[in-house]
Amino acid sequence: MKRVVVGLSGGVDSSVAAYLLQQEGYEVIGLFMKNWHDDSVTISNECPWLEDSNDALLVAEKLGIPFQTVDLSEQYQEKIVDYMFNEYEKGRTPNPDVLCNREIKFDVFMKIALSLGADFVATGHYCQKSETEIEGKTVYQLVAGADVNKDQSYFLCQLSQEQLSKSLFPIGALTKPQVREIAAQMELVTAEKKDSQGLCFIGKVRLPEFLQQKLQPKEGAIIQIYKDHPIYQQDDKSGLTVEDSLRIEATKIAYTPEMGKFMGNHKGAHYFTIGQRKGLNVGGTKDPLFIIATDVITNTVYTGLTSHHPGLFKKALRILKDEVHWVRDDLALINGETLEVMARIRYRQPLQKAILHQFENEMFISFEEPQSAITEGQFAAWYLGEELVGSGVIS
Known part of the structure; x- marks a missing residue:
């Protein structure tokens, strides 16, 4: 029986993910990540992590699975919050959700899970994973979620083959209404709970006030x-x-x-x-x-x-060579090569026809149509069909 650690966030998606894995016969453990202590920058009580951890605990009790909380606030401060301040200071606009998945959920958290003897880590992301074999080697594919309105593959655009090999996305083939229906049938406390908004794990933040902790106002x-x-x-x-x-x-x-x-x-x-x-x-x-x-x-x-x-509006964007990331490293371009893809420069943006141009020290993405508000520090992600194959930081 394979052991899976589920990142229980106290929301409906991860609750149903844990239930589905249990139904499939996995040994499931629930872990809640506590990443933030400072309530002074969150708006009212929009991010009551205590309430979230209680809901996660109630779901674990209902499903009869072991549960514990892990405090990752130090790593979160260092890898996400400090990075955000540095980026804003340089006049760039970071994407903490993409980073949070790369640096926290599928790195720090995954290592904790594997140290508990887990074979996999599962999350409540709306995306899918499949496998193919290339030259006798298993290659993992990151595929868009079945629910077009909720597809979250973009947020996982920085994952590696190694991270994907150990990841499961149990709700990726479902729509949000189906997920809520399963939660209601199971009488899970999170069935009607609203989706969390704002920064990954911090919740809704008044950004200027959040940034004013480090970046002083100046007229x-x-x-x-x-x-x-x-x-x-x-x-x-x-x-x-x-x-x-x-x-x-x-x-x-x-x-x-x-x-x-x-x-x-x-x-x-x-x-x-x-x-x-x-x-x-x-x-x-x-x-x-x-x-x-x-x-x-x-x-x-x-x-x-x-x-x-x-x-x-601009028709092209640039990514520095060392900030180009291939989820499918077997598809990586070499100097002088081009590739026709569908790309997006922000979450929920409809996919756009584009061409990747790889040069010695940089990659350019040229779009068929001019794009509005291409923003430094954000991630561009590119797809072949439904599969997200790579991404990079817009420079």
Whole structure:
């Protein structure tokens, strides 16, 4: 009988995952990860980890499985929170959920599970795993969840073959309503529980307040750039190499305050991200202002009117060589190779037609259609059909 450790989060998805594994004959152990102590930055009681751990305990009791809590807050602080502060300080926008899976759930947590004699770690993610054989070797595939509205494969885009080999996703073939129905039939306390929102394990956070713990507020200018500014005229790329022309497409525009109109002040450029519309507190424009760029060195925020502003759109993005990650390392490209894929630059974005271009020190993704708010520090993930095969940090 194979032993599985389930990361019981106190939510309905992991509860049903544990039940299904039990039905399949696995020996199931429930572990709750406590990763956060500081309630001062969470909004009201949106992330009551105590309530979550109690719910996880009640589910374990109902299923008759062993249960314990593991405190990973030190590792979480070091690998996720400190990383987030560093990224925001550099003017990038990190994705803590992707990191949390790579660094905590499928690394620190997985090692604890394996030390308890587990054969596998299971989570309540909406994604699927399959296997294929290539040249006599088992290759693990990360496949989108059956529920199109809930597919969470993107959040696992940094997993390795080693991590996938030890992972199970019991609810990946189900839809959310089916999961809730099973929980209700089993009379699990989590059956009607709302999905958790916000940061992985921290819950809903007031981001500026969260960041103000380390990054001090400092006043800077908000500048509006007009959509017909000459900077948006297309450059002539004839005579350039493919790599150079892609680099131009992917490079962010170097705005200066003289290019636009002063609109007011903000409390710190590192609190804002590209594509953001709320939080500027600037009135007097007939259309909403969107952030098109931030400069943390000069502490300036650049904006443009409407979601169609040309400053929001780019046709290509760049990933540094050492930040390209292949879930399917057998598919990795070498210098000069290209691959047609479907890609997304954020969770829940519909997949976009794109081409990967691998060069010696970098990879570019060129999109068929211009993409809005390509954001440094976020992850781009690429798929062949339903299978997520690789990802990288947008640079």
